[in-house]
Amino acid sequence: MPAEPLYKRVLLKASGEALMGSQGFGIDVAVADRIAADIAEARAMGVEVGVVVGGGNIFRGVAVASKGGDRVTGDHMGMLATVINALALATSLRKLDIDTVVLSAIAMPEICESFSQRATLYHLSLGRVVIFAGGTGNPFFTTDSAAALRAAEMGAQAIFKGTQVDGIYSADPKKDPTATRFDRLTHSEVLEKGLAVMDVAAVALARENAIPIVVFSIHEKGGFAEILTGGGRATIVTDN
DSSP states (O other): OOOOOSOSEEEEEEOHHHHHTTSSSSOOHHHHHHHHHHHHHHHHTTOEEEEEEOOTTTOOHHHHHHTTOOHHHHHHHHHHHHHHHHHHHHHHHHHTTOOEEEEESSOOTTTSEEOOHHHHHHHHHTTOEEEEESTTSSTTOOHHHHHHHHHHHHTOSEEEEEESSSSEESSOTTTOTTOOEESEEOHHHHHHHTOTTSOHHHHHHHHHTTOOEEEEETTSTTHHHHHHTTOSOOEEEOOO
16 A cells, blocks of 8 residues: 555646756756656656746746846746746656646636636646646746745645755755755744745745755656655755
8 A cells, every 4th residue: 555645635836947857958858748747757656736837947037137137027937938838747747647737827818728716726636736827927036935935825734845856955055065065944933043945935934834844956857756655855944
């Protein structure tokens, strides 16, 4: 018998960079397919899954602002990048016969459905994977903030943040070999220590709604399902 999952409804946050694989830009379909397979594994255990995907593999809004451009326009461009990624991940899931819907915070009815909490809960009740595109729909907010917001709106029991490493460290372990890895932290400790796992608004929103954040490596095949059942390597941010 497979182990029982610790959570029944979760929000997976995947960075745009994760979809890039070893390429310098864009989407590596093989990586999208592997992440889709991990989500399918979680669905097979009866876990309801919502997904927020970033857009950094295609465009970063802050890049425009840093060169003197308009931040609002830059962020709108970044939101469109997340829609491209959401459609790619949805395609990979549908190849596995996983019923999937893309809900965008920015209305684009010819491409996907518009986000509402009501639509989200309806699609989850039908067993569909729901991919949230367009960030929060507002400039000046990151897709991390979108992940915390959507997690609260869908009643997720945890946010799973897929990163480049297997948890939260005191510094970037790829740059600092002396970086310390944490197994458990509180939301307040993450904020007080200035640990750059998610932005301040996202961590504060998760804390306010008592949603644990589970940080793990998105690059480990089967890692999502393993951590859902209490195995694998991850850092858990919780006040309980």
